[in-house]
Amino acid sequence: MKELTQAIIGQVVAGNYRTAGIFTKFGIDFCCKGNRSIEEACRQKNIDPAAVATALEAVLARQDDSDVRYDSWPLSVLINHILQRHHQYVTTQIPVLQVYLRKLCSVHGKEHPELEEIRQLFDETASELIMHMKKEELVLFPFIQQLAETSSTTPGIHAFGKLGGPVEAMMHDHDQEGERFRKIASLSHDYTPPPEGCTTYKVTYAMLKEFEEDLHLHIHLENNILFPKALQIEGGSCSYRPPIHNQSF
Ligand SMILES: [Fe+2]
Ligand SMILES: [Fe+2]
DSSP, X not given: OHHHHHSBHHHHHHHOXXXXXXXXXXXXXXXXXXXXXXXXXXXXXXXXXXXXXXXXHHHHTOOOOTTOOGGGSOHHHHHHXXXXXXXXXXXXXXXXXXXXXXXXXXXXXXXXXXXXXXXXXXXXXXXXXHHXXXXXXXXXXXXXXXXXXXXXXXXXXXXXXSSHHHHHXXXXXXXXXXXXXXHHXXXXXXXXXXXXXXXXXXXXXXXXXXXXXXXXXXXXXXXXXXXXHHHHHHTOOOOOOOOGGGTTO
16 A cells, blocks of 8 residues: 555556546546656645555456356346446446546647547437436336346246337447447547547547447347346347447447
């Protein structure tokens, strides 16, 4: 902990861009004033350096999920994981990214007009994805949860044919989100900041890249594991077929 508070802010962010969100949360400028230790910045702002270090350690400990066998999990565990890992991530990242994108547009928008397009696309994502997740959290997931519980305690009792429509609507939303991020990736040259780009530029592009990767895993868990298993329990089906370019989800 002591060691981390002595680290230089700019170097911490360069080593792991996810830490930028923590510095922003505590009101510490990691970009123009990144050449200070965490302790020094905290002293100037009258913040407890240990609190910043604890938050940073949580971010630094975030693990890679690539070898997890989600398809063997009970549906209730999978739903909780989607909510706590992916919905929570989207909810916390959106306001941070919106602030960074606004800052980038005001500082670099003239030389890089694509930033304004990216900002507008991300604002669309912000409103549509939040609404989409609310539908899952308040209606679809509780329904699937109930269906899974009922079928395990009373075999043969199902709610035939109720899931197909909502699942199709969610899959359609997923495709639109995937398409929006394909445009963002193309406008940002696959999240490559210009050579003269400041730390905020690099952090924003790295965060957008991570946001897209998280979205792909999030959508994969719903489209390919949660929804098919729930439809199987219900004995229903879903006729939605994604456009060819989206079939990797
Ligand atoms: Fe979701
Ligand atoms: Fe979803």
